[in-house]
Amino acid sequence: MPELPEVETIVRALRPALVGKSILSADLRWPRSLAAPTPLAFARRVKGQKIEEVSRRAKYFILHLSSFSLLIHLRMSGDLLVKEGAYIPAKHDRLHLRLSDDTTLVFSDPRKFGRLWLTADPEEVLGDLGPEPLDPSFTPQIFYERLHIRRRQLKPLLLDQTFIAGLGNIYTDEALHMARLHPLAQSDSVTAEQVEALWRAVREVLEEGIRSNGTSIDWVYRGGEFQNQLRVYGRAGQPCPVCATKIERLVIGQRGAHFCPACQPFKE
DNA sequence: CACGAGACCTGTTCGC
DNA sequence: TGCGAACAGGTCTCGT
Numbered sequence: 001m002p003e004l005p006e007v008e009t010i011v012r013a014l015r016p017a018l019v020g021k022s023i024l025s026a027d028l029r030w031p032r033s034l035a036a037p038t039p040l041a042f043a044r045r046v047k048g049q050k051i052e053e054v055s056r057r058a059k060y061f062i063l064h065l066s067s068f069s070l071l072i073h074l075r076m077s078g079d080l081l082v083k084e085g086a087y088i089p090a091k092h093d094r095l096h097l098r099l100s101d102d103t104t105l106v107f108s109d110p111r112k113f114g115r116l117w118l119t120a121d122p123e124e125v126l127g128d129l130g131p132e133p134l135d136p137s138f139t140p141q142i143f144y145e146r147l148h149i150r151r152r153q154l155k156p157l158l159l160d161q162t163f164i165a166g167l168g169n170i171y172t173d174e175a176l177h178m179a180r181l182h183p184l185a186q187s188d189s190v191t192a193e194q195v196e197a198l199w200r201a202v203r204e205v206l207e208e209g210i211r212s213n214g215t216s217i218d219w220v221y222r223g224g225e226f227q228n229q230l231r232v233y234g235r236a237g238q239p240c241p242v243c244a245t246k247i248e249r250l251v252i253g254q255r256g257a258h259f260c261p262a263c264q265p266f267k268e
Numbered sequence: 269c270a271c272g273a274g275a276c277c278t279g280t281t282c283g284c
Numbered sequence: 285t286g287c288g289a290a291c292a293g294g295t296c297t298c299g300t
Contacts, residue, residue, distance in 0.1 A: 003293060075294045111277045168293055
């Protein structure tokens with residue numbers, strides 16, 4: 001589920017419920033969700049830690065603890081919620097953190113792809129991430145340079161978290177459509193004007209997504225509204241909102257890519 | 269370096 | 285109704 005806007009939505013929702021609380025105990029219900037350290041060390045180190053702040057980097061949720069950072073990547077189906085009082089574990093719960101105000105932070109993850117890291121040095125996990133697209137330091141000039149250093153198809157490149165951090169399958173398709181660029185276009189052949197359009201589109205779809213509290217589709221529902229504004233994602237066969245041409249779907253890098261063949265013509 | 273395929277997982281939906 | 289295939293918001297690793 002979660003791309004940058006969904007993770008940002010969760011951060012904003014959970015921050016007031018978590019900051020200032022202490023962790024009384026951990027119940028790791030699916031050990032393989034934990035990337036590091038070992039389950040035993042995790043339980044020992046996390047106990048008694050105070051939650052100082054909650055933030056996000058790319059699609060990573062970050063709990064800043066007294067002496068560690070707990071990083072959580074939700075991958076395809078992960079979710080984080082805070083439950084009040086005595087809590088009955090649910091089927092897909094992978095971690096419970098019992099908190100000092102009689103609440104429980106629950107990491108739920110049906111597909112078990114999500115990962116947790118408890119580390120004193122978050123850079124070990126986050127170090128290879130590319131620029132944060134909504135950060136002021138991410139400029140069209142930097143974007144142009146990065147696009148032109150390599151020769152890659154645009155769609156897989158935008159999904160590459162070392163190239164740009166936070167985009168996933170929905171928002172890349174939406175951004176490429178808004179910028180009128182074909183998902184298979186070569187990164188080093190986009191003009192400065194096209195880069196400018198893509199730069200603006202990436203930021204616009206992410207900001208729109210955040211304003212809508214993210215996208216909720218299928219059985220994973222978070223209360224977001226952005227699914228009602230999708231222009232191409234998941235709309236194969238339906239009319240393009242701009243020109244009414246039928247949206248097409250291609251598989252690129254094993255991911256579905258949705259685009260309008262008229263608005264996003266393929267050259268070369 | 270760029271790209272495709274396979275793995276990791278469970279659940280839902282679609283076609284016959 | 286049943287049953288297998290396809291598909292799903294992500295990322296890693298391996299082979300060409």
